[in-house]
Amino acid sequence: MPPAPPVSAAADAPDHPAVGAATALLGAYRPGDRFLATPTRTLLAQGPATAVPDDGTPLPDRVRAALDRARRAGSARPVVLGAVPFDSTAPAALAVPREVRTGPPLRADPLVTLPADPPEALDWKVVEVPAPEQYARAAAEAVARMTAGEAQKVVLARTLEVSAPGHEPDPAVLLGRLARFDPAGYTFALPVGPGRTLLGASPELLVARRGGRLVANPLAGSTPRAADLAEDVRRAAALLESAKDLHEHAVVVEQVRGAMAPYCSSLEVPARPALVRTATMWHLSTTVTGTLADPGTTSLDVAAALHPTPAVCGTPTAAARRMIGDVEPFDRGFYTGMLGWQDSSGDGEWVVTLRCAEAVDGLLRLYAGAGVVPASDPLAETAETAAKFRTFLSAVGASL
Numbered sequence: 001m002p003p004a005p006p007v008s009a010a011a012d013a014p015d016h017p018a019v020g021a022a023t024a025l026l027g028a029y030r031p032g033d034r035f036l037a038t039p040t041r042t043l044l045a046q047g048p049a050t051a052v053p054d055d056g057t058p059l060p061d062r063v064r065a066a067l068d069r070a071r072r073a074g075s076a077r078p079v080v081l082g083a084v085p086f087d088s089t090a091p092a093a094l095a096v097p098r099e100v101r102t103g104p105p106l107r108a109d110p111l112v113t114l115p116a117d118p119p120e121a122l123d124w125k126v127v128e129v130p131a132p133e134q135y136a137r138a139a140a141e142a143v144a145r146m147t148a149g150e151a152q153k154v155v156l157a158r159t160l161e162v163s164a165p166g167h168e169p170d171p172a173v174l175l176g177r178l179a180r181f182d183p184a185g186y187t188f189a190l191p192v193g194p195g196r197t198l199l200g201a202s203p204e205l206l207v208a209r210r211g212g213r214l215v216a217n218p219l220a221g222s223t224p225r226a227a228d229l230a231e232d233v234r235r236a237a238a239l240l241e242s243a244k245d246l247h248e249h250a251v252v253v254e255q256v257r258g259a260m261a262p263y264c265s266s267l268e269v270p271a272r273p274a275l276v277r278t279a280t281m282w283h284l285s286t287t288v289t290g291t292l293a294d295p296g297t298t299s300l301d302v303a304a305a306l307h308p309t310p311a312v313c314g315t316p317t318a319a320a321r322r323m324i325g326d327v328e329p330f331d332r333g334f335y336t337g338m339l340g341w342q343d344s345s346g347d348g349e350w351v352v353t354l355r356c357a358e359a360v361d362g363l364l365r366l367y368a369g370a371g372v373v374p375a376s377d378p379l380a381e382t383a384e385t386a387a388k389f390r391t392f393l394s395a396v397g398a399s400l
Contacts, residue, residue: 022109025101026179029189031171031197034081034097036341037106037179037187038349040208043341045081045097052080052094059084059092060300067344070096080300083190083198083339083353086332088307093192093334106183116177119397122164126398129159130329132382138327139370139378145323146374153251154314154323157369158385159330162398168362169396171197177395182279186351188339192358198334200356201391203278206306206338207260208349209299214290216260219276220252220311220371221245221284224387236275236282244375249273249284252310256288259305263297264290278355280390299348303338311371312336312352333358335367355391366392 022037025044029035034045052059052066063080070078075096082094106112130138135158142154171189178201179187189199205217223239226232239245257269267290276285313336314320324332334353342348357366368388370381386400393399 018104020109020111021103022106023111025103026106026112026176028101029172029175031189032191033189034095034191035175035187035189036081036339037183038351039105039107039184039186040349042103042106043079043081043100044103045079045095045100047098049081049095049097052082052092052096054091058304059088059094060298060304063094063300063342064298066094066096067342071344077343079341079343080348081190081341083192083334083337084307085334085337086308086312086353088304088337093190093198106179106187109183112180112183114180116180117173119177119395120167122167122397124162124164124396124398126400127161128400129161132386135385136378136382139372139376139381141327142323142372143374143376143378146372151319151323152315153248153310153371153373154320155310155312155336155369155371156324156381157328157332157335157367160364160366160389160393160400162357162364162366162393162396163362169359169364171199171359174359174395175199178391181391181395185278188351188356190339192334193360196358196360198339198353198356198358200354202339202351202354202356203276203281203283204311204352204354206309206340206350206352207299207302209292209297209302209347211347212292212295214260214264214292214299214302216256216288216306217285218249218252218256218288218309218311219283219285221249221273222384223282224384225277225280225282236277239282239284240273240275244373245284246273247375248371248373249286251315253286253288255310255315256306259309260288260290260302263293263302263305265293266291278391279394280387296346298346299340299342299350301346303340303350307338308336309352312354312369314371332367336369355388357392364392364396
């Protein structure tokens with residue numbers, strides 16, 4: 001008997017989703033599967049998947065070709081799912097799964113509010129790379145170089161290497177905790193190499209396409225949240241008035257506008273940012289919407305034009321990349337790249353890979369960064385990275 005044709009589905013969630021539909025997909029995830037939950041849907045791909053080849057042609061064209069091959073092979077609605085590194089010339093981890101199960105968004109499932117099992121009490125070892133004082137010195141060096149005119153902004157990252165003797169981190173358990181920590185965000189677990197899983201909970205949409213409409217939601221300018229409600233409100237209000245953060249945000253929005261403009265017949269950009277909160281941070285946010293000029297333009301066409309935004313690299317891009325290479329003592333890999341899905345119509349959602357970790361060989365490698373501008377306080381930027389680590393550290397049960 002010939003094999004059944006591949007089945008894929010990235011359809012919109014129903015208007016009245018069944019209770020438990022999204023959390024069932026979350027609970028069915030196992031390491032090696034591909035899982036992505038967004039504010040519009042929950043996707044789970046299990047079983048065989050055909051990798052998008054790395055043949056040197058532009059990534060959006062490779063994805064078009066992979067989806068076309070899947071459609072010719074009998075898939076009614078093939079979907080590409082996976083991740084792209086920060087260095088877009090490095091190999092991506094994108095594939096067309098044989099079967100994709102689709103459900104409503106996690107935030108629409110009341111069962112996601114049920115608490116996850118608490119983390120185990122383990123003797124976690126946390127190694128900071130670079131150490132906080134070294135990171136602060138790197139940020140101070142970046143401030144001096146920008147003051148001299150080398151760049152306007154650079155995003156500097158650091159990592160935590162988290163492990164516990166005799167304990168192998170379970171991506172399925174960590175994914176469940178992350179999803180319940182912030183079900184309105186973008187929660188993911190994706191294979192990115194043999195024995196390597198990229199997982200996290202990003203707050204930032206790079207771009208989405210739905211029919212003839214594009215939406216981007218750049219975040220730039222942020223402050224850690226406070227446990228005290230009155231202080232938390234004060235910090236949010238101060239962020240909205242911070243000249244440093246408003247300038248940082250405006251730089252990002254202007255570049256997003258410029259990258260999207262060639263693909264759009266019209267663009268709508270609010271004059272001032274709004275506030276977005278996660279469990280640990282306040283962010284300045286602007287929702288940029290556009291109407292496609294060419295219906296053949298795919299979500300990944302636009303995502304590739306946007307990546308990397310100044311929110312994760314800096315500006316000008318070449319100068320910021322050079323500074324990152326000079327001072328960051330590690331390869332970012334998939335951190336600050338992009339991840340998401342696209343179907344054969346060109347619709348899709350691509351997310352900035354933030355608040356994430358790679359699980360490999362019994363080790364969790366966590367990533368966080370902060371945008372540095374000439375007005376930055378290096379110690380404040382160091383504290384910002386520590387606050388951003390809290391999302392994942394809470395899921396692990398570790399602390400700095």
